[in-house]
Structures are given as structure tokens and as C-alpha cells.
Amino acid sequence: MTVSRGFRVAIVAGVAVIALSGVRTFTQEGVVDPASRPLPNPNPTVIKGWGALPDGRTWGSTAGADIGPDGHVWAYDRCGTNTCVGSNLDPIFKFDRSSGKVLAQFGGGLINFPHGLHVDRDGNVWVTDGQGNKEGTKGHQVIKFSPTGQVLMRLGKAGVPGNGQDTFNEPNDVITAPNGDIFVADGHSGQNPTPPPNANARIVKFTRDGKYVREWGKLGSAPGEFRTPHALAMDSRGRLFVADRGNHRLQIFDQDGKHLASWVQFSRISGIFIDRNDMLYAIDSETSPERHPGWKTGIRIGSTKEDRVLSFIPPHESKGPHGAAGEGIAVDPDGNVYGAEGPISRPFAGGGLTKYAKR
DSSP states (O other): OOOOHHHHHHHHHHHHHHHHHTOOOOOOTTOOOGGGSOOOOSOOEEEEEESOOGGGOOOOOOOOEEEOTTSOEEEEOOTTTTOOTTOOSOOEEEEOTTTOOEEEEEOTTTOSSEEEEEEOTTSOEEEEEOOOOTTSSSOSEEEEEOTTSOEEEEESOTTOBOSSTTOBSSEEEEEEOTTOOEEEEEOSGGGSSSOOTTOOOEEEEEOTTSOEEEEEOOBSSSTTOBSOEEEEEEOTTOOEEEEEGGGTEEEEEOTTOOEEEEEOTTOSOSEEEEOTTOEEEEEESOOOTTTSTTOOOEEEEEETTSSOEEEEEOOBOOSSTTOBOOSEEEEOTTOOEEEEEOTTTSTTSOOEEEEEEOO
């Protein structure tokens, strides 16, 4: 497999540093895209523009979707563009999974840039606000809402980027464990060819009450390091799966941060979903000949038991040369898959939600 120049430089630098410490570095040399061979597509029916927004609103960018405990679909819209700065439109929506009808909406005026979205076992909705505003009054936070939109908790300092126990810098995603512990994937800019000096690349753990417990990770490509921990998911064993997007891999940890495995068969992953049967869905919206040569965008499906792709949902047709796939992903109890897309940041995507109906 040909590796992009930027990625090769990062790998070489990582090898030089890690060789000194005696730790074996991560590399993707020789890995062939599983989607380059024929694989079954379990969700062949593509429904673009699923889930109409109220009042004739047009979808802007989105990258977040999840399924609530009642089986219905949650997603956000970045207020018709790619930001909610200056807007009082509600960005967070709940959709009936059968009809696509809006069942709830809230969050207007509270979020700059919704990025990660998680619905916990009690139906509470967690959102990461991934960017600050020029006034420094919002952003770089995690916000917990009740199912009806009441703010229940905030983590991080509004509008203050940082890497402390009470600050984030571009938080990407959030997830809660069965006991209520909170995990935040922090740092979006590490995937850049030249990351800014203040780029975060870590997972931060809190108690269910929001008290800091520990963190792990730093910018890099060795096991336990990240180049943008973009999305989180947890399997039935309580293992934490991290989409290490800039390193084109999944990393798996226990809840204390012990590195368990690195998987490379699922491509440059933007979003992850693990269903109740421990089937893993990984969506790749960013692969291109420049970013990830020899690989395809789309949705790779496997089991949390092994680094092996069993089926593949290809990107749907679009104006772009490679088709379109979303950044966020969710799978309802009937096996229907939802991709969250962004026409602003991903100009060839359809925007909003695309539903891939189960065969």
C-alpha cells in the first residue's frame, strides 16, 4: 500500500522516537483494503435526505447520530451551515425511526459547533461543542441534556481551550459506561499535516458526577497515541473503541486506559457504532487517493471479536469522484444504518441523514 507523504513523515518520526524507548511502533505497510474484494452489502437500499427538519429548514453539516433507548434516532444539524455561532436555531433532533418525523428538538443558542453525540441508557443526550467563538463564551465543552433539553451538566470551561483536568481543546466525542463513568475524546487538529503546538490527543475519564479521574494519550502514532481520536464506542465487555482517524486505525482500551489492541482493517474511521450483538460499524468519510491511497470510503462492518471486515456498505452516488459517506453513524434495532453527512465540510456529500435500509 502506498502511504501518503504526510503520513510517511509521521511514521518515520514515530519510529525514530519509539526506537529509542524500545517500544514497537504502529505501521500500516502491506495492509490491503478489505473492501477491494467482493463483500456482501446487508443494507442495499439508499434513502437520501431521510429525516426532514421542521419549518422547511435545509440541513447544513452534521457528523453526529445515535440511537436512544427507545430505538429512535438522534442527530444534530449545524444550524443550516457548518456552525451555530450567531444562531438560535435548535441543533439537536430526535426522529421517529419509521417515519422520520421529528419527535423532539432543543439546544438553540447553547452550542457553537456540535461534533460528538451520545445518548445514554437513561435517554440523556450528550453533545461535544468542538469550537469556541470569538467572544470566548461558548465551545470546548461537553454538555449533558435531559431527553427534553434541560441542561444537566457541563464539562470544560466555556470558550476556554486547554489540556487541563477541567478544560478541553476541540473535544470530538463523548460516551458513558454502564456505571455512568464518562469518557471524552479530546483533540481534533492532530490529524493535520502540521498540527498546532497546542493540539490535544487524549482520552479523559470522569466519574458519573463529572469528577476528573485520569487521562491517557498524546500526539503520535505509537500504541496509545493519537492523531485525532475522532469517535468512541463501547462493546458489551466494556472495552473502549477509539477511532484514531489520522492514524487510519481503531485502538481498543480497557476503562483504565490500558492499550489492548490496534486494528487496521476498518480504514480512516470518522464514526463508530457497536450494536447490542457486538457488531461493529465503522464509517469512513475522508479516504481519498491523497489521504489514504488504495482504500475506499464507505461503511465497514465486522465483529468486536477480531480485526476483520465481514461486509461493506459502499458510498452512495454523489457529485464527487469517490461517492459519499457520512462522518457519524448509528444503527437502529431493525438493522437500518444512518450516516450523518455534511455538505459544507464535505461538498460532495448529500447532507443531513442518509438511511441505508436493511435487506
